[in-house]
Amino acid sequence: MPKEIRDAASHWVAMRDAGTMTARDECDLATWLAADPLHARAFAEAEAFWGTMSGAQVKAALHDRYGRTTVPRGLRPGAWLSSQWARPALAASLVLILVGSAQDWPTRIRADxxxxxxxxxxxxxxxxxxxxxxxxxxxxxxxxxxxxxxxxxxxxxxxxxxxxxxxxxxxxxxxxxxxxxxxxxxxxxxxxxxxxxxxxxxxxxxxxxxxxxxxxxxxxxxxxxxxxxxxxxxxxxxxxATAWTRGVLVFVDRPLGEVVAELNRYHPGIIRVIGADLAARRVSGGFRTDDPVGAIGTLQHTLGIRSTRITNRLIFLHS
The missing domain is CATH 2.60.120.1440 (Jelly Rolls)
Known part of the structure; x- marks a missing residue:
């Protein structure tokens, strides 16, 4: 979905949550939603993500982010959260974070x-x-x-x-x-x-x-x-231990299950080993961190095992 549509949806959700919508704004929102099915989809997703957040979670995340360092008085949460523009701006920012990573937003708020x-x-x-x-x-x-x-x-x-x-x-x-x-x-x-x-x-x-x-x-x-x-x-x-800093993973006589678990950290999907006996087979070798799917192919060839793939995002290794 285009970023500009996600951004617009986040803006509308933020305005509605802040209670700043006028009658004209409601008409404009209705027009925008009707203009493209993607608009309605983006709005529904952003609204759903925003609805999962509690005030306590937001407060805790903001306290951790701003309470640990010296922040100019005008930027402290107590001073700016109550301003007219701050709540919509905060809401829009958090919605964008959630759309990108629904389960990881508290970490992203705290992180530098x-x-x-x-x-x-x-x-x-x-x-x-x-x-x-x-x-x-x-x-x-x-x-x-x-x-x-x-x-x-x-x-x-x-x-x-x-x-x-x-x-x-x-x-x-x-x-x-x-x-x-x-x-x-x-x-x-x-x-x-x-x-x-x-x-x-x-x-x-x-x-x-x-x-x-x-x-x-x-x-x-x-x-x-x-x-x-x-x-x-x-x-x-x-x-x-430092091989990953050079883009390589090195294993010496490690169980296949452990090797696959490590490869999973670098793979934007899921790789699973089926069966305890297979997971216990020993593996030695080096693999590139930027090609976990290639590493799985090498393991298949070396160990003589098979895989079932639902695209490269979901891979099952089995005998």
Whole structure:
């Protein structure tokens, strides 16, 4: 659907929700809806998405986005949400976000940088530090005079930290945090757990419950934390761990189910393995992150398995 139609539909939904529609506006809306079936469809979709949002969700998202940094008084939510134009503008913005990603809008509101499925993105920070976002990831940036905090809202990111002894560099993910004591590390957030891998120097991982626990990781070490606390450090292959930053996924003797789950992160569709025995078969190899469908073809040939495809968006692997 053309972007201009989606934008127009969002505008109309925002005006109606804000209660600013005049009799003339209602006539104009009716004329616009009747002019093209796509107009009515776009309006219905935008209205449905907007209707799924609660005031509490919007308030929480806005508080997280604006309450964590210093914002000029005129731009604070309390000052501008009540203005005549602010509510329609906010509504239109949120509707557009929802149309693009119905389930992901709270993350997008809070985020300063986002990647779509299959995308990687380099983000330069004000202090000279660098962040490389992996597929389907999002971060929020909170820099102040005495600290540098990045919140990993979802996904995975590699951090190259510029030294600054006066301002610690911390990545928060879930309930825990990782503070750089060196320069390069990777953080990945999956559901309730977070994985941390150090590729250069050292980091300190902290988990607050049931008591504040910390673990220092050296270069080539990794850990995971979550509801069960912080797991002991273990050695990893740093080259394999950072392969995604070069557009490659490397697997050494991993179950097919795990390999396919990783490929799914880069695929704008669904790939499934049918059967526990097949999912347990071991796989070694390297695959390009920009061609998960090609990787599936390679796996089929190597393992001698078959696939059923409902277009390349829905693929089932089976014996």
């Amino acid at each position: 940088a986002v990647t779509e499925t299959g995308e990687r993105r380099d983000v330069s920070l004000d202090d000279g530090s660098m962040v490389q976002l992996n597929t389907g990831s999002a971060i929020a940036i909170d820099y102040t005079g005495n600290r540098r905090v990045i919140r990993l809202l979802k996904g995975e990111a590699a951090f190259t930290v510029a030294p600054d002894r006066t301002r610690p560099f911390t990545v928060r993910s879930g309930e825990g945090s990782t503070t750089a004591l060196g320069t390069r590390f990777i953080v990945r957030h999956d559901d309730e757990s977070t994985n941390v891998t150090v590729t250069e120097h050292r980091v300190r991982v902290a988990w607050p419950t049931p008591y504040m626990a910390t673990l220092d990781l050296d270069e080539g070490q990794a850990t995971r934390y979550g509801p069960g606390g912080i797991e002991p450090a273990h050695r990893v292959d740093a080259s394999a």
